[in-house]
Amino acid sequence: MKTYHAIQELEATGIVTAGITRRHGGVSRVPYASMNLAKHVGDDPNAVATNREIFFKQSRLTALHYCQQIHSTRVIDVDHTASATLKQHPEADALISAQTGVALGIFTADCVPIFILDVATPAIGIAHAGWRGTFAQIAVNTLTQMQTRFGTLPTNCEVHLGPSIQKCCYTVSPELLNQFTERFGSTIRKGTNLSLQTANTIQLTEMGLPVASISVSPFCTACRTDLFYSHRAEAGQTGRMLSYIQLTTKN
Ligand SMILES: [Zn+2]
Structure with a gap:
């Protein structure tokens, strides 16, 4: 069973491998069944290790850099870090690189x-980007760090917002909804629900990224627990998907 979903919008450029794992095809037991790739959620570490082996074999990635996620806006530059098979970086919520052959990964479940x-x-x-990271503009911070380190121009970027909880399911407190509306405008809300995808799109376009260069996954994780893990839909007891991106080696 194929354990991941490729991001066609990015892979079509021919210069990256990018995707997100799904919940099936691994060995973890309920409530992590079965392709949980994160060690910090209470799953059996041996099952996670086996799942990571299955994923590496299928995806053909050789080096994965990730970080201990804390809902911050801190960005780690792994551009000059030697490519170990698996490397966990200290507390942060984003990674950037201009190296080929190094995969950057983050774990999510909504x-x-x-x-x-x-x-x-x-x-x-x-x-x-959960609500904290979205409100604190981690997308902007990540792109700004890419500008500083690599000379990245927003007009040259393609962005994809992967499977995550969407406005059909993401009910939040009135206070939080008001904070987001004040900052990002009323298009981020639908009734009592919040669209993190719209809030992230707005902050990226404010930086000069063309809206046509931003693609959004059609999958809401809370609607599609048949395919993905959802922290909200599964009451906090679930696994994590791995999202990854890697510049492919030049031919
Ligand atoms: Zn939904």
Whole structure:
């Protein structure tokens, strides 16, 4: 069973491998069944290790860099880090690189995985954006770090917002909804629900990224627990998907 969903919008450029794992095809037991790739959620570490082996074999990725996620806006530059098979970086919620052959990964189960590809340089970034990261503008911070380190221009970027909880299911408190509306305008809300995808799209377009360069996954994780993990729909007891992006080796 194929354990991941490729991001066609980015892979079509021919310079990256990008995707998100799904919940089936691994060995974890309920409530993590079965392709949980995160060690921090209470799953059997041996099952997670086996799942990671299955994923590496299928995806053919050789080096994966990820970080200990804390709902911050901190970005780690792994551009000059030696490519170990698996490397966990300290506390942060985004990674950037211009190296080929190094995959950047983040774990989610409702939060928005934000994939950034600077087609011109080329360079990549990936960010974990729940409501905290979205409100604190981690997408902007990640793109700004790419500008500083690699000279990335927003007009040269393709962005994908991966499978995550959407406005059909993401009910939040009136206070939080008001904060988001004040900052991002009323298009981020639908009744009592919040669209993290719209809030992230708005902050990226404010930086000069063309709206046509942002693609959004059709999958809501809370609607589609048959395919993905959802922290909200599964009352906090569930696994995590891995979102990854890697610049492919030049031929
Ligand atoms: Zn939904």
